[in-house]
Amino acid sequence: MKLDAPIAVTEIAAFIGAELVGNKELQATGINEIHKVQEGDISFVDFEKYYNACLTSAATIIIINKEVPCPEGKALLVINDPFSAYVKLVKRFRPFEPATKAISDSAVIGEGTIIQPNVFIGNHVRIGNNCLIHPNVTIYDHCIIGDNVIIHAGTVIGADAFYFKKRAEREAIYDKLESCGRVVIEDDVEIGAGCTIDKGVSGDTIIGRGTKFDNMIHIGHGTIIGNNCLFAAQVGVAGKARIEDKVILWGQVGVSKDLVIGKNAVVLAQSGVPASLEGGKVYFGTPAENAMAKKKELAWVKRIPEMWNKLKDL
Amino acid sequence: MKLDAPIAVTEIAAFIGAELVGNKELQATGINEIHKVQEGDISFVDFEKYYNACLTSAATIIIINKEVPCPEGKALLVINDPFSAYVKLVKRFRPFEPATKAISDSAVIGEGTIIQPNVFIGNHVRIGNNCLIHPNVTIYDHCIIGDNVIIHAGTVIGADAFYFKKRAEREAIYDKLESCGRVVIEDDVEIGAGCTIDKGVSGDTIIGRGTKFDNMIHIGHGTIIGNNCLFAAQVGVAGKARIEDKVILWGQVGVSKDLVIGKNAVVLAQSGVPASLEGGKVYFGTPAENAMAKKKELAWVKRIPEMWNKLKDL
Amino acid sequence: MKLDAPIAVTEIAAFIGAELVGNKELQATGINEIHKVQEGDISFVDFEKYYNACLTSAATIIIINKEVPCPEGKALLVINDPFSAYVKLVKRFRPFEPATKAISDSAVIGEGTIIQPNVFIGNHVRIGNNCLIHPNVTIYDHCIIGDNVIIHAGTVIGADAFYFKKRAEREAIYDKLESCGRVVIEDDVEIGAGCTIDKGVSGDTIIGRGTKFDNMIHIGHGTIIGNNCLFAAQVGVAGKARIEDKVILWGQVGVSKDLVIGKNAVVLAQSGVPASLEGGKVYFGTPAENAMAKKKELAWVKRIPEMWNKLKDL
The missing domain is CATH 2.160.10.10 (Hexapeptide repeat proteins)
Incomplete structure (x- = not known):
């Protein structure tokens, strides 16, 4: 998914409590799991065997559970549990909005x-x-x-x-x-x-x-x-x-x-x-x-x- | 389906824009696809290999895409696209009626x-x-x-x-x-x-x-x-x-x-x-x-x- | 299911019109089909080949379609159609309660x-x-x-x-x-x-x-x-x-x-x-x-x- 507005990678790092490695000037423009990533996206990886696929993907900001060499122009967010960090981001940027009526006014x-x-x-x-x-x-x-x-x-x-x-x-x-x-x-x-x-x-x-x-x-x-x-x-x-x-x-x-x-x-x-x-x-x-x-x-x-x-x- | 009231075959022909061949005095009393036809019904056929089955069926008024000899006592409605003509009739005689409430007053x-x-x-x-x-x-x-x-x-x-x-x-x-x-x-x-x-x-x-x-x-x-x-x-x-x-x-x-x-x-x-x-x-x-x-x-x-x-x- | 309050076996017998055999002092505390019976339960059996399984189960009160020797401490309710008698009890003790609104006040x-x-x-x-x-x-x-x-x-x-x-x-x-x-x-x-x-x-x-x-x-x-x-x-x-x-x-x-x-x-x-x-x-x-x-x-x-x-x- 696309974010409504770009978010600084430093803000992302602070929000999920991750160590920020690499380009600290980046702005995230989307959040996607690895199969759907585009440039500007935050993605995550938590299995070593998928590290390479994720690091070389279009994803710009990668939540990862081990510090590895950061690819040029990207940023790593190193944290113990990337899955939970990713879920936390999804919940922040696309929170569930309980319905107030059967057909939403925003539809x-x-x-x-x-x-x-x-x-x-x-x-x-x-x-x-x-x-x-x-x-x-x-x-x-x-x-x-x-x-x-x-x-x-x-x-x-x-x-x-x-x-x-x-x-x-x-x-x-x-x-x-x-x-x-x-x-x-x-x-x-x-x-x-x-x-x-x-x-x-x-x-x-x-x-x-x-x-x-x-x-x-x-x-x-x-x-x-x-x-x-x-x-x-x-x-x-x-x-x-x-x-x-x-x-x-x-x-x-x-x-x-x-x-x-x-x-x-x-x-x-x-x-x-x-x-x-x-x-x-x-x-x-x-x-x-x-x-x-x-x-x-x-x-x-x-x-x-x-x-x-x-x-x-x- | 049965029509609420009989309709003159001339009116049907005019409504769908078909050439009327055969008995021009007929009244249609129902609309049915070929598997369900009864006497008085309008049906349609648009493949030559099914012409005979339709012409010899109980259907009284047949929408067909080629002029063929009309069986005694029946009427043909010759038109380029019988399928669309049939659908037009269904939409006229059984139009979709949007609901105004969850349980209809007519139920x-x-x-x-x-x-x-x-x-x-x-x-x-x-x-x-x-x-x-x-x-x-x-x-x-x-x-x-x-x-x-x-x-x-x-x-x-x-x-x-x-x-x-x-x-x-x-x-x-x-x-x-x-x-x-x-x-x-x-x-x-x-x-x-x-x-x-x-x-x-x-x-x-x-x-x-x-x-x-x-x-x-x-x-x-x-x-x-x-x-x-x-x-x-x-x-x-x-x-x-x-x-x-x-x-x-x-x-x-x-x-x-x-x-x-x-x-x-x-x-x-x-x-x-x-x-x-x-x-x-x-x-x-x-x-x-x-x-x-x-x-x-x-x-x-x-x-x-x-x-x-x-x-x-x- | 458990009953809200115990019911005298005599009342059960009268309600379904069965002949009561065995312990007439019993109180029923639940109604269950044979696979779920516990002590105090009413159950039913209507095939001879399942009589033994039911009589030796935990069920205390057994609706049965033939008089057989009653196990010690239990009661039999002998009736022609045990299935219908059981259904009658279910309908009495757990009657269907038509909803008065989409989310019940008792929820x-x-x-x-x-x-x-x-x-x-x-x-x-x-x-x-x-x-x-x-x-x-x-x-x-x-x-x-x-x-x-x-x-x-x-x-x-x-x-x-x-x-x-x-x-x-x-x-x-x-x-x-x-x-x-x-x-x-x-x-x-x-x-x-x-x-x-x-x-x-x-x-x-x-x-x-x-x-x-x-x-x-x-x-x-x-x-x-x-x-x-x-x-x-x-x-x-x-x-x-x-x-x-x-x-x-x-x-x-x-x-x-x-x-x-x-x-x-x-x-x-x-x-x-x-x-x-x-x-x-x-x-x-x-x-x-x-x-x-x-x-x-x-x-x-x-x-x-x-x-x-x-x-x-x-």
């Missing part, structure tokens, strides 16, 4: 847009023109909805990322990574009833133009869905996946995180996608593979008893 | 029925006697609920059919087929929490008497569920399926569209049903097959290494 | 807890301190929420158990076992958006301390989830399962009823768990088995054509 709603009863629209939400938001929909703070978007009843846009850090030393061992990202739904999208689309940890979850979702579809944090995709009911896509344009996922398909499904791919019902898939092909099975090959495999399995008999007769 | 609610807080009940909804509608339920316009029905929290009855026409020539390539059907829930049905039951495209989605749904069940448009069925949690049934009486679907079963599952069939958990199943039997697997045969197959698969060793030793 | 809500708009909180609900309940959440009567709990939008806590008795002789053949249990969510739990957690039939459904749920998770009646579990999106767990501490279930996993998943077990995405699993291991497949063995099996299946060719050449 901007376009012309011709119909909001049905019992809808919740959070703070700083922007909704375009000619949308139809059906009853009992929830749109969390900061989400962005384009023009001509239909969202069916009971759908939840912008709930928190499912992202926790394991701590061994406590009774409740999972620390929440506070989400400061958004959901962005582009023009001409239709979202079915009872869907849940989580916000990004620090960036955007995006549903591309003209994409259509059936009911009860789950989209994880930071996932990017292209234009003109069709997802049938009960599909689930984990966090940080990238689904390119015109992909078709049939009912109950599950897609794992951190992968790419190429343009025009089709994944048949109930398949499970654990890794990236090339575009333009049809897939089936758990794990999903070429649908034709998978169907042949299913036919081969049925021939095992025949093979057994042949083998016995030898 | 009829029977004696002894309890409506909990935060429920939405749309225009022209009818709910019978002694029902219990839990919080945050949404019932879209025109749906019909019988007597002694329980609907648990967060469930959505009557969202739009997931039905789009692909158009190559645009940025957003999917055109929505506006739904004008309903959901009809018969007496003594219980629907769990977080379910979504879509309305028919032009006809009814029906949940038969005494059927019980667990939570998070999705039922697609125009699907007809018989009496006394039991569906466990997270089952999904696509559009226009027909599930006969006393069918049992266990958890997370997926059922494809346009098929029939016969009376008293049982489908075990997580199975996927791609095609019709005979009644009275137990099924398992994706694709679902006879459960006993499927379990034997699973046992055979475990013997492949043994077969390999035998083969090696020959 | 107790702790300090620092934020309730967002459009939330329903039923009668006698208790919510601890520093919780955050997002919009459109439904919490049914009697549920208990600890401290520092986050519940995301659209989630339903405490809907009825999916539990019916089949009756041959009627048009609607399923009789509902009225639920009188609760959902208990312990401290530091986070529940994602669009989840459904059913109440116990007569006891508690428990989500243990520090457990984190992603979106659209279904938990059946009376299931007990340990501490610090992680469940990914669209997981479904049936009734009366027991999931021990730190179990991880990946997306779309399905878990059957009446089983135990041991501490630290991990079940990979889309797996189906039909029976108990030992702790500390990784599982995959439907039915779920050792993940490594399952992956080897998948590799073996791919070698069937090679085996076939070898066999042909012999």
Whole structure:
């Protein structure tokens, strides 16, 4: 996420109680986890094996749990627990703002847009023109909805990322990574009833133009869905996946995180996608593979008893 | 759907801008897509391969994209884009009526029925006697609920059919087929929490008497569920399926569209049903097959290494 | 469930119209189905094969459909239809109390807890301190929420158990076992958006301390989830399962009823768990088995054509 105004790195260091190493004149302009960093951003790293990736990323200010040589023009904020320091920053710069009413005064709603009863629209939400938001929909703070978007009843846009850090030393061992990202739904999208689309940890979850979702579809944090995709009911896509344009996922398909499904791919019902898939092909099975090959495999399995008999007769 | 009053075919032709061929004296009494047509209905066809099915169907007035010989006693409305013309008619004769309150004044609610807080009940909804509608339920316009029905929290009855026409020539390539059907829930049905039951495209989605749904069940448009069925949690049934009486679907079963599952069939958990199943039997697997045969197959698969060793030793 | 005050067994007998056999001085202190009975409880049994289990259970007062020798110090309530008698008692001692407002005056809500708009909180609900309940959440009567709990939008806590008795002789053949249990969510739990957690039939459904749920998770009646579990999106767990501490279930996993998943077990995405699993291991497949063995099996299946060719050449 972008900060509303730049903040001096010295102020950041003082606020989280970190030792400041490197360029003390810097101004932070954003806060992002490592997958979304841009120049000017504060990010964090707390595993040595990821140090290099973070230090060489676009991030300008890095919260880190060990003093290491500071890359030219950057700043390190050395502190024992970078995760908690990052969360503290998120909570300061994007504090949760409890609602005072069901449709926030800070929300901007376009012309011709119909909001049905019992809808919740959070703070700083922007909704375009000619949308139809059906009853009992929830749109969390900061989400962005384009023009001509239909969202069916009971759908939840912008709930928190499912992202926790394991701590061994406590009774409740999972620390929440506070989400400061958004959901962005582009023009001409239709979202079915009872869907849940989580916000990004620090960036955007995006549903591309003209994409259509059936009911009860789950989209994880930071996932990017292209234009003109069709997802049938009960599909689930984990966090940080990238689904390119015109992909078709049939009912109950599950897609794992951190992968790419190429343009025009089709994944048949109930398949499970654990890794990236090339575009333009049809897939089936758990794990999903070429649908034709998978169907042949299913036919081969049925021939095992025949093979057994042949083998016995030898 | 039935029209509130008959409309002259000449008026229809003028409204959509079509050339009228055949019987110019006809009155339209309904609008239906081809799977649900009755005498007096307007329907549409835009693929040559479906012309014959539509021309010989019960439909009396056919919107078509080419002039063909008009069947005796019928009328053709010839127009370049029958799909858009049909949608225009649906929007005219069943326009979306934005809600002015959470429970419409035009809804009829029977004696002894309890409506909990935060429920939405749309225009022209009818709910019978002694029902219990839990919080945050949404019932879209025109749906019909019988007597002694329980609907648990967060469930959505009557969202739009997931039905789009692909158009190559645009940025957003999917055109929505506006739904004008309903959901009809018969007496003594219980629907769990977080379910979504879509309305028919032009006809009814029906949940038969005494059927019980667990939570998070999705039922697609125009699907007809018989009496006394039991569906466990997270089952999904696509559009226009027909599930006969006393069918049992266990958890997370997926059922494809346009098929029939016969009376008293049982489908075990997580199975996927791609095609019709005979009644009275137990099924398992994706694709679902006879459960006993499927379990034997699973046992055979475990013997492949043994077969390999035998083969090696020959 | 516990009764608010003890009730004389003679009063119970008169109320349901049963013949009282055995100790007529007893006081009932609770009502529970057989899996949850404690001393002082009324329970019921209507199948001969379960008579012994019920008569020798902790239950003090047993509704039964045949006169049998009464165990020392207990009482039998002999009646033709024990199921209906039990339901009648549940309805008397835990009658459904229609809401008069969206957040019941009898609910107790702790300090620092934020309730967002459009939330329903039923009668006698208790919510601890520093919780955050997002919009459109439904919490049914009697549920208990600890401290520092986050519940995301659209989630339903405490809907009825999916539990019916089949009756041959009627048009609607399923009789509902009225639920009188609760959902208990312990401290530091986070529940994602669009989840459904059913109440116990007569006891508690428990989500243990520090457990984190992603979106659209279904938990059946009376299931007990340990501490610090992680469940990914669209997981479904049936009734009366027991999931021990730190179990991880990946997306779309399905878990059957009446089983135990041991501490630290991990079940990979889309797996189906039909029976108990030992702790500390990784599982995959439907039915779920050792993940490594399952992956080897998948590799073996791919070698069937090679085996076939070898066999042909012999």
